Amino acid sequence: EDKVVQSPLSLVVHEGDTVTLNCSYEVTNFRSLLWYKQEKKAPTFLFMLTSSGIEKKSGRLSSILDKKELFSILNITATQTGDSAVYLCAVEYRGGGADGLTFGKGTHLIIQP
Amino acid sequence: GAGVSQTPSNKVTEKGKYVELRCDPISGHTALYWYRQSLGQGPEFLIYFQGTGAADDSGLPNDRFFAVRPEGSVSTLKIQRTERGDSAVYLCASSLSGGITEAFFGQGTRLTVV
Numbered sequence: 001e002d003k004v005v006q007s008p009l010s011l012v013v014h015e016g017d018t019v020t021l022n023c024s025y026e027v028t029n030f031r032s033l034l035w036y037k038q039e040k041k042a043p044t045f046l047f048m049l050t051s052s053g054i055e056k057k058s059g060r061l062s063s064i065l066d067k068k069e070l071f072s073i074l075n076i077t078a079t080q081t082g083d084s085a086v087y088l089c090a091v092e093y094r095g096g097g098a099d100g101l102t103f104g105k106g107t108h109l110i111i112q113p
Numbered sequence: 114g115a116g117v118s119q120t121p122s123n124k125v126t127e128k129g130k131y132v133e134l135r136c137d138p139i140s141g142h143t144a145l146y147w148y149r150q151s152l153g154q155g156p157e158f159l160i161y162f163q164g165t166g167a168a169d170d171s172g173l174p175n176d177r178f179f180a181v182r183p184e185g186s187v188s189t190l191k192i193q194r195t196e197r198g199d200s201a202v203y204l205c206a207s208s209l210s211g212g213i214t215e216a217f218f219g220q221g222t223r224l225t226v227v
Binding site for chain 1: 153156157158204213219221
């Protein structure tokens with residue numbers, strides 16, 4: 001059975017700290033790994049990773065994928081209170097009908113002022 | 114519309130009742146997905162439409178759940194004889210051509226069955 005495991009499940013840090021969120025996966029017919037930020041309800045897309053070792057970067061956020069060890073990390077530097085959210089990792093797989101996503105449970109990140 | 118719109122944003126219903134949840138995708142998006150997110154969990158796939166047809170309904174948990182998209186735009190997720198375990202946020206996403214990685218999510222409908 002396909003699975004995506006995120007850790008930690010929750011994390012509380014102070015503004016300005018750097019955080020690293022982890023995602024490991026076991027998925028048949030892997031195509032890509034995605035990170036989403038979920039505030040309130042709608043997940044919003046952050047990164048899509050398909051190749052090992054190539055860092056994707058957007059401002060204070062960066063992510064990298066290791067397809068040999070089957071994991072990815074999401075780094076956030078100089079955290080701000082607006083970074084507080086649930087961060088979801090999802091793996092895209094090739095299914096019988098269409099490509100799909102298997103999500104992890106998410107990491108609930110709280111940034112304290 | 115500018116984004117994926119879901120209505121209602123919140124729905125409270127009694128156990129055993131029938132509910133309909135609506136999703137208005139981004140105009141022109143042919144692919145539409147429904148996901149269900151229970152408290153403390155990630156979203157779980159329910160059904161995927163390409164145009165009017167359900168290309169993959171393997172995620173529907175049982176025959177109480179059904180979804181339609183008769184004209185290839187708006188979709189309705191229907192749940193019969195609701196149970197307390199159906200309480201969750203139901204998310205809809207749409208994409209232009211079918212790639213889930215390019216999909217945009219709506220704000221979801223929070224369903225509470227009491």
